[in-house]
Amino acid sequence: PVKLYDEGKPNTRMISAYVGLTGETVNIPDAYKTKGFDFSGTKAFDKKTGYRSKSFLTVPLKNHEEEIIGVLQLLNALDKKTNESIPFSAKIQDIVEALSSQAAVAITNKNLIRDLEILFESFIKLIATAIDAKSPYTGEHCARVPEITMMLVEAVNVSKDGPFKDVHFSDKEMYELKIAAWLHDCGKVTTPEYVVDKATKLETIYDRIHTLDTRFEVLKRDEEIKVLKKRLKIETDVFASEADKKDALKSLRKKHKDKLVKMEKEMDFIRATNIGGEFMSGDKKDRVKKIAKYRWKDNGTVKDFLSENEVYNLCITKGTLTAEERQIINDHIVQTIDMLQQLPYPKHLKNVPEFAGGHHEKLDGTGYPKGLTKDEMSVQAKAMAIADIFEALTAKDRPYKEGKALSMAMRILGFMKNDAHVDPELFELFVQEKIYLKYGEQYLGPEQLDMD
Incomplete structure (x- = not known):
């Protein structure tokens, strides 16, 4: 490319740079006889190739705002009769200048479309980044699902045999899918943060496990008071012998110790239950309900150790969300569809809401x-769907679990394939092309890469 400026100074020696800087049309009858412009490069080309560069017509390309966006240069006008090079006439110059304005419009329109696409895509990524930033527990989900999705669909595109041999997506269709993947969770902007960020079963605006810790301390305090009262009674019993007192105190200390150990175990169990997990068995739920019946004093009022709401949350079978909270989370997809269907898509993006x-x-x-x-x-x-599940399984930023290793994630996806939850043919392609590994090597920790 020809530089407009050379060491900070206008490059007026090169004819195209001069026109680009000044906006003037330059019509050169014969490059070898013209002074003021550097045609050394042209002459070197002619000497090497045997060509004869003669007449040059260089016209600026101006957009609707009179900004110079390029230069159009024509070389060697030809005489129709002799087929020899002749200068460009004033009439031809007028025609070329008129055509150059049309060329400038076409270039401007193309640049405008490109700039709008860049702006559109940047805005979409901004929305996705905002959704991911809304909660530390979703990490970069909105950014990574498109990566996996496009890896898988690109594998479909290059398939030479199998169920996808006749399936091919154009560049526009691939772009449409990429946009849809970036927007797949945009409805989460309407999801309350207390649900998205619910890291433990008892969390509301704070984790209520700390409240239960306090209640256990109250139970231990009350138990300590009972023991002290019984000890005082034993020690002041004038009718008991010293040996009987000693045995009674020893028995009291043992019972007290056993009671404290049991309380600690119960509290450890409640703390562990609060974390959430993949599955909670019925016997554990029964144990929670049994602990709930413990009695404690709250400012003189005797209450059950756990409220109905606390029991309900602690008995969540999977994860940390209740059925009602899960429905709120699930509703994000309805919001996604509603939001995306409001947009006036061009023809090549009309399927974004569906995808x-x-x-x-x-x-x-x-x-x-x-x-x-x-x-x-x-x-x-x-x-x-496969991309969304795989990213969620391997993500290391979920509140109730660690990111799964590749082997476990693929095993779970395999079960989901068998249960008709994900497409078996796409899953097989996901496996055959080792897309899980390509993604893992870029985004997962080394401890998760336990398979080839």
Whole structure:
């Protein structure tokens, strides 16, 4: 490319740079006879190739704001009869200048479309980043799901055999899917933070496990008071012998110690239960309900150790969310679809709501929000469903679990394939092309990379 400036000074020696700087049309009849411009490069080219560069017509390209956005240069006008190089006439210059304005409009329009696409994509990524930043527990989910989705669909695109040999997505379709993947969780902007950030079962605006710790301390205090009263009674019993007193005190200390040990175990169990996990058995729930019946004094009022709400939350079977809170989380996909359907998409982006809104659907029709079945789901939505699940399984920033190793994540995905929750053909491609490993090497910790 020709530089407009050379060491900070206008480059007026080069004809294209001069026109680009001044906006003037320059019509050179013969480059070899013209002075004021550097044609050394042209002459060297002619000498090497045997060509004869003669007439030059260089016209500025100006947009609607009279800004110079480029230069159009024509070389060697030809005489129709002799086919020899001749100077560009004033008439030809007028025609070229008129055409150059049309060329400038075309270039401006193309640049404008490109700039709008860049702005649009940047705005979408800004929304996704804001959603991820809203909660430390979703990490970079909105940014990573598009990575996995595009890896999988690109594998579909290059398939030479198998179920996807006849499936091919154009560049526009790939772009449409990328936009949908970035927006797949945009509805989470409406999800309350106390639900998104619920790291433990008892968390509201704070973790109520600390309140239970205090109650246990109250129980231990009350037990200590009871023991002290019994000890005083034993020691002041004038009718008991010293040997009897000694035995009674020894028995009292043992019972007290055993009671404290039991309380500590019960509290450790409650703390562990509060963390949440993949599954909570019925016997553990029964134990929570048994502990709930302990009695403690709250400012003189005797109460059950756990309230109904605390028992309900501690008995959550999976994760940290109650059924009602889970429904609030699930509602984000409805909000996503509603929000995305409001946008006036151009033709090549019209499927964004469908792709983005289908990543929680399942092949057997048990997904949400529409309960779609296999034949009602697009390949793009099925691919995004696998990406969403895989990212969630391997993510290290979920409040109730550690990021799973690749082997465990793939095992769970395999179970979901068998249960008709994810597409089996896309899952097989995910395995065959080792997309899990390509993603893992870029985004997961070394301790998670336990398979090739």
